[in-house]
Amino acid sequence: METSSKVVTIGLIGAGARLRTVVKNLTSAHPGIRVGAIHDPDPLSVEAAQAEFGREIPAFDSVPALVSTPGLDWVFIGSFNHLHSQQAIAALQAGKAVFCEKPLATRLEDCLAVQNAVRTSGRPFAFGLVLRYAPIYQKVRELIAAGVLGELISFEFNETLEFNHGGYIFGNWRRQTALAGTHLLEKCCHDIDLANWITGSLPMRAASFGGKDFFVPKNARHMARLGPDAQGRPAYRVWPDPHGVNPFSEGADIVDNQVAILEYANGVRGTFHTNCNTAIPERRFYLCGTEGAIRANAITGKVEWRRIGHETKLEEVLAGPAGGHVGGDEAMAVELGRTLLEGTPPAATVEDGVRACVAAFGIDQALDEGRIVDLHPLWRQAGINPK
Numbered sequence: 001m002e003t004s005s006k007v008v009t010i011g012l013i014g015a016g017a018r019l020r021t022v023v024k025n026l027t028s029a030h031p032g033i034r035v036g037a038i039h040d041p042d043p044l045s046v047e048a049a050q051a052e053f054g055r056e057i058p059a060f061d062s063v064p065a066l067v068s069t070p071g072l073d074w075v076f077i078g079s080f081n082h083l084h085s086q087q088a089i090a091a092l093q094a095g096k097a098v099f100c101e102k103p104l105a106t107r108l109e110d111c112l113a114v115q116n117a118v119r120t121s122g123r124p125f126a127f128g129l130v131l132r133y134a135p136i137y138q139k140v141r142e143l144i145a146a147g148v149l150g151e152l153i154s155f156e157f158n159e160t161l162e163f164n165h166g167g168y169i170f171g172n173w174r175r176q177t178a179l180a181g182t183h184l185l186e187k188c189c190h191d192i193d194l195a196n197w198i199t200g201s202l203p204m205r206a207a208s209f210g211g212k213d214f215f216v217p218k219n220a221r222h223m224a225r226l227g228p229d230a231q232g233r234p235a236y237r238v239w240p241d242p243h244g245v246n247p248f249s250e251g252a253d254i255v256d257n258q259v260a261i262l263e264y265a266n267g268v269r270g271t272f273h274t275n276c277n278t279a280i281p282e283r284r285f286y287l288c289g290t291e292g293a294i295r296a297n298a299i300t301g302k303v304e305w306r307r308i309g310h311e312t313k314l315e316e317v318l319a320g321p322a323g324g325h326v327g328g329d330e331a332m333a334v335e336l337g338r339t340l341l342e343g344t345p346p347a348a349t350v351e352d353g354v355r356a357c358v359a360a361f362g363i364d365q366a367l368d369e370g371r372i373v374d375l376h377p378l379w380r381q382a383g384i385n386p387k
């Protein structure tokens with residue numbers, strides 16, 4: 001579906017699995033968008049991107065070489081998380097518009113540096129919070145706006161991962177906080193962003209507990225216990241990864257389970273639970289309001305709601321899960337294409353990226369320090385006045 005006759009050329013920094021999916025969806029939805037340059041130190045990623053988008057596309061050996069290429073309108077960033085900020089800033093300073101995958105950065109000062117570069121450059125910036133585009137969350141927002149909940153009082157949300165997904169995380173660069181940041185930041189900043197978006201507020205107090213209890217060497221026995229799948233792939237290593245290591249090997253310094261309790265500036269309270277080794281994966285919000293409740297699970301795609309009352313019935317709709325990220329990938333491709341071709345505002349901005357990161361930093365501070373953390377100083381540092 002092409003929305004404009006304009007041609008937009010993009011450069012890829014970090015042409016790994018995620019960015020290739022984003023760009024494949026984008027170029028399929030909008031033939032006017034094409035890839036004009038690639039930078040990735042891994043020849044396998046360069047080869048896969050050229051095979052997907054065109055053998056003639058030049059590969060550059062550095063970020064400065066790519067961002068100074070004439071004729072590139074946008075730079076798309078899908079590298080390791082600790083690199084996002086410096087690469088985004090280099091692209092913005094070279095006058096390019098930027099799409100950056102989540103999270104914005106692994107440190108607060110780097111988040112703020114990107115935000116500052118967006119503001120001073122005046123260049124467009126779109127952020128990869130793909131779930132904002134997913135029909136299931138649009139439906140939740142629609143129900144809230146229609147008054148199904150009344151006033152939101154409290155909620156639960158979670159992201160519990162199927163065991164092979166957990167094995168993938170613990171088998172690649174995400175196992176190292178130096179490259180990825182914490183598990184909460186890397187994997188769950190989507191969910192934190194949705195909670196901020198749904199509550200219309202920001203967390204002010206956080207308590208959190210977590211640890212690495214499953215992906216430790218003694219539990220490698222579970223690979224043998226389960227044996228290979230029908231295609232002969234070892235348990236916990238079913239997801240393809242050319243550089244994957246044994247997820248139970250030493251060296252991972254992220255948590256594999258974490259629980260948090262949050263209180264928002266508007267008085268709403270919530271709990272969050274993540275676990276990387278589950279038999280029943282969920283990505284579920286359960287929202288309780290003065291007049292009703294909503295439950296939405298992005299794994300099944302089901303949204304359920306009921307108004308408080310003697311005769312009311314539980315209603316439900318299937319708002320997914322067709323497509324990647326319950327349809328968010330496809331919806332983002334259409335919307336993001338409009339941003340590139342027509343200049344429409346993106347669904348997720350650099351400010352949304354900062355807010356998701358600051359909330360994750362605060363929750364992880366509570367985990368590290370073993371106490372209830374007041375997030376006001378972090379929000380102040382970020383120049384944000386929470387509502």
Ligand SMILES: NC(=O)c1ccc[n+]([C@@H]2O[C@H](COP(=O)([O-])OP(=O)(O)OC[C@H]3O[C@@H](n4cnc5c(N)ncnc54)[C@H](O)[C@@H]3O)[C@@H](O)[C@H]2O)c1
Pocket residue numbers: 013014015016017018019039040041042045078079080081083101102103128129130173186325
């Ligand atoms: N929005 C989402 O739902 C979603 C989903 C998956 C991943 N992601 C994000 O996308 C990013 C990439 O994840 P992935 O799953 O594609 O991982 P990946 O390992 O497949 O890709 C990362 C790529 O970055 C490259 N890279 C490493 N150092 C680099 C450097 N100095 N310069 C440029 N590239 C470099 C690697 O070679 C690799 O090709 C991460 O930030 C991740 O959080 C987002």
